[in-house]
Amino acid sequence: MVEVNDNFRQLPVSYLFSEVARKIAAYKKENDACEIIRMDIGDITRPLFPSVINAMHEAVNELASSATFHGYGPEQGYPFLRDAIAEHDYLNRGLSIEASDIFVSDGAKSDLGNLGDIYSRNCKVAVMNPAYPVYVDDSVIDGRAGKLVDGHWNRLIYLDCDPDNHFLPMLPQERADVIFLCFPNNPTGEAISHDDLVKWVEYAHNHGSLIIYDSAYEAFVRQPGIVKSIYEIDGADEVAIEIRSFSKTAGFTGIRCGYTVVPRRLKGRYADGSEVALNTLWNRRQTTKFNGASYVAQKGASAVYTPEGLDSVKNATDYYIANAALIKDAFRKIGYKAYGGDNSPYVWVSTGNGKDSWQIFDELLQNCGFSTTPGSGFGTKGEGYIRLTGFNSRENTEKAMSRLIERYL
Amino acid sequence: MVEVNDNFRQLPVSYLFSEVARKIAAYKKENDACEIIRMDIGDITRPLFPSVINAMHEAVNELASSATFHGYGPEQGYPFLRDAIAEHDYLNRGLSIEASDIFVSDGAKSDLGNLGDIYSRNCKVAVMNPAYPVYVDDSVIDGRAGKLVDGHWNRLIYLDCDPDNHFLPMLPQERADVIFLCFPNNPTGEAISHDDLVKWVEYAHNHGSLIIYDSAYEAFVRQPGIVKSIYEIDGADEVAIEIRSFSKTAGFTGIRCGYTVVPRRLKGRYADGSEVALNTLWNRRQTTKFNGASYVAQKGASAVYTPEGLDSVKNATDYYIANAALIKDAFRKIGYKAYGGDNSPYVWVSTGNGKDSWQIFDELLQNCGFSTTPGSGFGTKGEGYIRLTGFNSRENTEKAMSRLIERYL
Numbered sequence: 039m040v041e042v043n044d045n046f047r048q049l050p051v052s053y054l055f056s057e058v059a060r061k062i063a064a065y066k067k068e069n070d071a072c073e074i075i076r077m078d079i080g081d082i083t084r085p086l087f088p089s090v091i092n093a094m095h096e097a098v099n100e101l102a103s104s105a106t107f108h109g110y111g112p113e114q115g116y117p118f119l120r121d122a123i124a125e126h127d128y129l130n131r132g133l134s135i136e137a138s139d140i141f142v143s144d145g146a147k148s149d150l151g152n153l154g155d156i157y158s159r160n161c162k163v164a165v166m167n168p169a170y171p172v173y174v175d176d177s178v179i180d181g182r183a184g185k186l187v188d189g190h191w192n193r194l195i196y197l198d199c200d201p202d203n204h205f206l207p208m209l210p211q212e213r214a215d216v217i218f219l220c221f222p223n224n225p226t227g228e229a230i231s232h233d234d235l236v237k238w239v240e241y242a243h244n245h246g247s248l249i250i251y252d253s254a255y256e257a258f259v260r261q262p263g264i265v266k267s268i269y270e271i272d273g274a275d276e277v278a279i280e281i282r283s284f285s286k287t288a289g290f291t292g293i294r295c296g297y298t299v300v301p302r303r304l305k306g307r308y309a310d311g312s313e314v315a316l317n318t319l320w321n322r323r324q325t326t327k328f329n330g331a332s333y334v335a336q337k338g339a340s341a342v343y344t345p346e347g348l349d350s351v352k353n354a355t356d357y358y359i360a361n362a363a364l365i366k367d368a369f370r371k372i373g374y375k376a377y378g379g380d381n382s383p384y385v386w387v388s389t390g391n392g393k394d395s396w397q398i399f400d401e402l403l404q405n406c407g408f409s410t411t412p413g414s415g416f417g418t419k420g421e422g423y424i425r426l427t428g429f430n431s432r433e434n435t436e437k438a439m440s441r442l443i444e445r446y447l
Numbered sequence: 448m449v450e451v452n453d454n455f456r457q458l459p460v461s462y463l464f465s466e467v468a469r470k471i472a473a474y475k476k477e478n479d480a481c482e483i484i485r486m487d488i489g490d491i492t493r494p495l496f497p498s499v500i501n502a503m504h505e506a507v508n509e510l511a512s513s514a515t516f517h518g519y520g521p522e523q524g525y526p527f528l529r530d531a532i533a534e535h536d537y538l539n540r541g542l543s544i545e546a547s548d549i550f551v552s553d554g555a556k557s558d559l560g561n562l563g564d565i566y567s568r569n570c571k572v573a574v575m576n577p578a579y580p581v582y583v584d585d586s587v588i589d590g591r592a593g594k595l596v597d598g599h600w601n602r603l604i605y606l607d608c609d610p611d612n613h614f615l616p617m618l619p620q621e622r623a624d625v626i627f628l629c630f631p632n633n634p635t636g637e638a639i640s641h642d643d644l645v646k647w648v649e650y651a652h653n654h655g656s657l658i659i660y661d662s663a664y665e666a667f668v669r670q671p672g673i674v675k676s677i678y679e680i681d682g683a684d685e686v687a688i689e690i691r692s693f694s695k696t697a698g699f700t701g702i703r704c705g706y707t708v709v710p711r712r713l714k715g716r717y718a719d720g721s722e723v724a725l726n727t728l729w730n731r732r733q734t735t736k737f738n739g740a741s742y743v744a745q746k747g748a749s750a751v752y753t754p755e756g757l758d759s760v761k762n763a764t765d766y767y768i769a770n771a772a773l774i775k776d777a778f779r780k781i782g783y784k785a786y787g788g789d790n791s792p793y794v795w796v797s798t799g800n801g802k803d804s805w806q807i808f809d810e811l812l813q814n815c816g817f818s819t820t821p822g823s824g825f826g827t828k829g830e831g832y833i834r835l836t837g838f839n840s841r842e843n844t845e846k847a848m849s850r851l852i853e854r855y856l
Binding site: 046081103148215306331 | 448449450451452453455456458465489490491492493494495497500503504507508510511512513516517518519520553554556557559560561564565566567568569570581584585588589624625655656657698700701702703714715716717718722723725728731732734735736737738739740741742743744840
């Protein structure tokens with residue numbers, strides 16, 4: 039038998055969200071009269087925008103005729119999309135990111151996993167606690183996490199987030215080579231201000247660290263002073279990669295399209311100390327192990343940047359934020375603690391009375407017929423919390439929150 | 448600065464096919480009257496089938512309405528597609544591969560690269576020489592290739608293919624842990640018989656090796672006795688992963704959809720000797736670092752298995768094989784040696800007079816105005832050869848071959 043990657047051995051076989059789905063299915067089976075409202079889902083529920091739908095139909099039509107057929111595209115993405123991203127998401131906001139810094143992909147989850155190919159296996163990795171589980175799991179698979187001891191991987195640096203620090207972690211005490219930051223944050227729903235992020239960019243400059251900045255939720259930022267892109271911070275293009283997605287902004291969870299910014303000014307070093315642009319390495323990785331995002335998805339994504347598309351993004355994210363506000367208000371009304379939601383579709387809730395995450399999950403499922411995501415699945419500092427999302431319909435959100443109020447107020 | 452993956456250092460910055468494209472563009476610029484016919488392309492030129500186009504339009508329409516919207520799908524692919532693949536490509540051919548063995552992805556190139564996550568970095572890897580460059584480049588990035596010495600990576604085992612062995616390599620002398628086989632082969636265009644493949648499955652059983660079998664071109668097999676799937680060989684489901692793609696069979700190069708078969712009976716071992724199913728590891732890898740292929744692509748792929756779709760695959764591959772036959776005949780007519788093409792879209796040509804690959808490439812570009820792929824780009828044993836493909840239109844193929852005959856006969 040072939041020798042396998044030993045790092046898989048300590049990894050739980052099942053992924054957090056699969057476990058939640060399994061529990062809900064089991065509960066439904068035993069209580070078949072009950073209608074469960076999914077308040078746990080990170081998936082959007084509103085359909086694609088008309089401008090996107092039209093663009094995708096046009097793309098499909100092009101593929102129906104030899105004269106307009108598109109086969110293999112550039113692995114980095116089509117210029118029409120890279121240009122639109124550079125213009126609307128960066129240049130128009132005064133940020134000096136260019137099309138050649140941008141790599142279109144089939145989504146943020148792939149890029150997060152695959153970026154591990156370009157930095158050294160020796161790198162010490164720092165993750166927020168709680169965090170989207172993929173940062174930790176990717177680090178485990180790639181052999182950067184060490185061993186699991188008392189719920190912590192002993193080579194990872196955990197950046198604890200709790201109400202005392204407003205869910206903004208302190209800078210690490212020891213040197214971190216690679217730092218995963220996510221703002222607006224999944225799962226806490228809290229965002230970061232310009233001044234707070236400056237400290238991280240300074241830290242990265244001082245310690246030669248690479249920041250992998252997950253800004254999949256930037257379109258939900260509403261308050262002034264809150265960061266949408268890390269490149270708003272001076273010098274960030276020398277220390278940070280930024281990962282974005284059309285999933286939550288334009289409903290592309292099933293279409294699969296995202297992008298990663300690897301600025302050409304961002305350098306790394308080989309073992310002998312010689313320098314290399316990470317843009318060059320990522321380009322080589324993507325041209326070798328990836329063959330471009332679907333043409334239909336890229337045409338759809340480019341329609342997000344039309345005036346109609348941009349309006350639709352605003353409307354869709356407004357809708358989900360309003361759902362999040364309903365959730366936050368309802369939990370505060372019954373005396374629970376609730377965070378996030380202002381610049382994010384996520385609300386982070388604790389009972390304040392010491393119940394653990396799966397207890398709260400079970401109680402709400404049984405008493406109110408809606409599902410949540412247990413915070414402990416996001417890390418040890420998520421224990422005692424649950425995550426709710428604004429991604430369901432207004433009707434279902436209102437129904438779930440009425441049940442909550444009715445039962446607990 | 449962050450420490451990067453040192454394995455990139457020895458890898459040429461540019462990928463073979465990018466270098467060919469650059470040379471063609473430079474030639475065009477200097478000779479702007481000249482129309483260059485692309486006989487090098489591995490990309491198809493015929494449009495998508497009507498059944499696929501219809502299915503994709505329907506899928507886009509579903510995404511336009513909340514009631515029929517699809518967000519995140521299963522990372523392993525939708526059951527409708529996994530079931531269709533299992534039924535048509537395996538069960539109907541008497542092969543016991545089931546839907547749960549099949550993982551749908553965004554294409555074979557991604558899977559080839561990402562599979563390196565599940566087997567150990569200590570594995571000794573064997574590759575055919577010549578071979579599709581991705582097997583070697585992936586092994587380099589992942590740290591399994593060692594150092595480049597005189598054009599060979601010193602930890603790879605090269606399986607030499609030449610006319611003496613009909614381009615079917617001998618079994619390796621030393622133990623290989625992972626063996627990349629590709630039949631019908633890219634670049635030589637030669638296929639493998641049942642009896643010849645039996646030896647490889649036996650070798651893998653005897654040595655505890657894993658075969659990664661790239662059968663992206665199986666739809667081009669026409670002759671009896673030639674293998675389409677490695678699972679036609681008894682016991683192969685205990686030693687082999689098979690990678691397939693809709694790119695060349697159904698024109699999906701721009702749509703991005705393929706699949707990888709990891710049979711549940713295929714086991715590996717951890718460092719301590721304990722066993723684990725590779726299916727479990729690949730499932731964990733894909734659910735963590737991938738988020739499923741595009742819904743639109745998967746709906747399109749499922750239409751490949753309708754009666755109209757299956758007819759269209761036959762027609763399209765017949766068309767490309769007929770082009771390959773024209774190419775092979777023309778080169779034989781002028782006295783060159785030409786191989787492949789009978790069960791493949793590829794023809795593998797040498798002048799027989801000691802010219803090197805780039806010399807032949809330049810000569811044909813200048814004398815006949817068509818481009819080819821230099822065989823040396825596929826490995827040291829490709830030196831002296833060029834690869835041509837049947838993927839251009841009939842008209843362009845005929846035009847290019849007329850120019851060849853006119854100039855050289």
